[in-house]
Amino acid sequence: MSYINGLQCRECGRNYPADPLNVCDFCFGPLEVAYDYGKIARVISRKSIESGPLSMWRYKDLLPVEGSDYVDLGTGYTPLIHAKNLGRYLGLDYLYIKNDAVNPTYSFKDRVVSVAATRAQEFEFDTIACASTGNLAGSVAAHAAKAGMKSFIFIPDDLEQGKIVGASIYGSTVVTIKGTYDEVNRLCSELADIYPWAFVNINMRPYYVEGSKTLGYEVAEQLGWRAPAHCVVPLASGALFTRVWKGLNELADLRLIDPISTQMHMTQPKGNSPIVDAYNSDVNHIRPVKNPNTIAKSLAIGNPADGIYAIAALRESGGSAISVPEEEIVRGIQLLAETEGIFTETAGGVVISGLKQIIKNNSIQRDEPTVVFITGNGLKTLEAVAHTVNTVPILPTVDSFATAITNRL
Amino acid sequence: MAKLKVNFTFSDNLVLRPVIWELGREFSVITNIRKAEVRDDFGWVMLELEGEESEIIVSLDWVRSTGVQVDLVSGDVVAG
Numbered sequence: 001m002s003y004i005n006g007l008q009c010r011e012c013g014r015n016y017p018a019d020p021l022n023v024c025d026f027c028f029g030p031l032e033v034a035y036d037y038g039k040i041a042r043v044i045s046r047k048s049i050e051s052g053p054l055s056m057w058r059y060k061d062l063l064p065v066e067g068s069d070y071v072d073l074g075t076g077y078t079p080l081i082h083a084k085n086l087g088r089y090l091g092l093d094y095l096y097i098k099n100d101a102v103n104p105t106y107s108f109k110d111r112v113v114s115v116a117a118t119r120a121q122e123f124e125f126d127t128i129a130c131a132s133t134g135n136l137a138g139s140v141a142a143h144a145a146k147a148g149m150k151s152f153i154f155i156p157d158d159l160e161q162g163k164i165v166g167a168s169i170y171g172s173t174v175v176t177i178k179g180t181y182d183e184v185n186r187l188c189s190e191l192a193d194i195y196p197w198a199f200v201n202i203n204m205r206p207y208y209v210e211g212s213k214t215l216g217y218e219v220a221e222q223l224g225w226r227a228p229a230h231c232v233v234p235l236a237s238g239a240l241f242t243r244v245w246k247g248l249n250e251l252a253d254l255r256l257i258d259p260i261s262t263q264m265h266m267t268q269p270k271g272n273s274p275i276v277d278a279y280n281s282d283v284n285h286i287r288p289v290k291n292p293n294t295i296a297k298s299l300a301i302g303n304p305a306d307g308i309y310a311i312a313a314l315r316e317s318g319g320s321a322i323s324v325p326e327e328e329i330v331r332g333i334q335l336l337a338e339t340e341g342i343f344t345e346t347a348g349g350v351v352i353s354g355l356k357q358i359i360k361n362n363s364i365q366r367d368e369p370t371v372v373f374i375t376g377n378g379l380k381t382l383e384a385v386a387h388t389v390n391t392v393p394i395l396p397t398v399d400s401f402a403t404a405i406t407n408r409l
Numbered sequence: 410m411a412k413l414k415v416n417f418t419f420s421d422n423l424v425l426r427p428v429i430w431e432l433g434r435e436f437s438v439i440t441n442i443r444k445a446e447v448r449d450d451f452g453w454v455m456l457e458l459e460g461e462e463s464e465i466i467v468s469l470d471w472v473r474s475t476g477v478q479v480d481l482v483s484g485d486v487v488a489g
Contacts, residue, residue, distance in 0.1 A: 022483065023414065023482065023483060026443070027443055027444060028414050028443050028444065028455050028457070028482045030483070109488075130488065131486050131487040131488065132487065132488050132489070133487060133488070133489055134489045135488075135489055136488040136489065154487075156487075181487065182479070182480075184487050185481055185485055185486050185487055186413065186466075186469075186481065188486045188487065189413065189481050189483065189486055190411060190413065190462065192486075193411075193412065199486070201486060201488055202483065202486050205483075236488070236489050237484060237485070237488070285446065285453060287418065288416075288418065288478060288480045290478060297489060298489030299489060300489065301484070301485045301487075301488070301489065302480075302485060303416075303480040303481065303484050303485045304484055304485070305483055305484025305485070306484070307484075347489075
């Protein structure tokens with residue numbers, strides 16, 4: 001059953017059919033899926049969701065697919081953990097970690113790719129593709145394998161070996177491009193126009209981004225059908241931030257939760273914070289960062305497609321925007337690992353350190369339920385924390401051990 | 410023939426330079442402006458370029474050489 005009315009331009013409002021399109025022909029604005037919420041309201045309920053699978057697809061009525069043949073690796077319905085230790089350290093009684101590090105390919109990208117791959121299948125594409133420096137590559141390759149589709153992954157030729165293996169292991173064709181970041185962007189944009197493939201975040205983008213709404217849905221359901229007072233989110237393109245906000249609002253509009261008063265807080269690393277900088281400068285145009293220089297590679301998007309819309313969501317919600325000093329990112333990773341036993345990648349370090357600053361700014365009160373979104377697994381960015389490793393060398397004797405750990409007991 | 414939707418960002422004195430007119434004169438590329446904002450010290454123009462791929466590439470290299478920043482309208486497509 002389809003609840004998709006079509007696509008609509010977010011800028012000029014022009015309508016388009018629900019085809020693999022992402023840009024308005026007239027004003028070049030981004031296209032967004034338009035739903036028939038009236039029809040959805042007649043079929044959706046807390047009970048209908050609760051009776052669904054323990055995955056993101058329990059929210060199928062709100063996702064932009066027409067059938068039920070999902071390309072699903074078992075993504076979503078990830079743990080929402082009451083972070084009592086971290087909360088005690090920071091002075092928050094109701095701090096929660098939404099841990100998407102445990103998805104099938106270890107990042108939240110599995111949500112958006114699951115939707116894009118399902119829709120691509122519905123469009124009868126036989127090939128899906130993406131350009132990526134990390135998480136997206138692995139997720140696309142894995143979902144293509146599950147769907148029996150071919151996949152092409154385009155990467156800069158200086159990408160770390162681990163990330164190349166993480167995509168090619170699924171049988172994908174991994175294409176390494178010898179060129180600048182700008183050249184890789186331009187080439188992939190052109191290829192999306194030439195080849196009849198589903199480029200997940202180009203011609204499939206309106207469908208792709210909707211997968212992130214499931215993070216908002218899950219958080220509300222897991223909190224007992226209520227929205228948190230605060231959401232703290234890391235931003236790359238800004239799509240995740242806008243979709244968590246959209247997801248919470250959809251639930252409220254459908255009367256599945258009470259009207260929300262959630263404040264959305266955005267965090268970016270100082271080495272690449274075009275959205276935070278635009279918000280804090282009170283301008284209406286994002287100035288792209290030419291050469292992002294941050295250890296948070298998954299957030300190193302210099303020209304964020306959803307930047308302006310993320311700022312609009314922040315303003316609507318009354319949240320805040322924080323850019324995190326680079327030297328605080330690893331400390332954020334360590335703090336989460338040492339208090340809650342969760343090992344997150346560098347984007348998670350940005351969020352945790354960003355949360356510390358937000359609390360310092362008195363933007364969150366002790367008793368306000370706050371959710372921090374952890375979007376990827378620490379095993380993906382080992383090189384960023386390798387320097388923090390400390391081991392205790394000893395000789396193979398009891399005395400040697402006892403001496404070595406004297407100060408640790 | 411290829412098409413590419415791009416955003417030019419102008420800072421400081423570059424706002425006064427007729428870069429798009431120069432581009433159309435120097436290269437075999439059709440320029441089609443869809444949106445723009447020009448302030449005293451900052452401006453941006455959203456436009457589509459149409460022409461042979463090789464010509465679009467060299468024309469954008471030239472635009473960059475003037476100091477104008479060039480980005481895709483759709484935002485970065487290389488994701489993390």
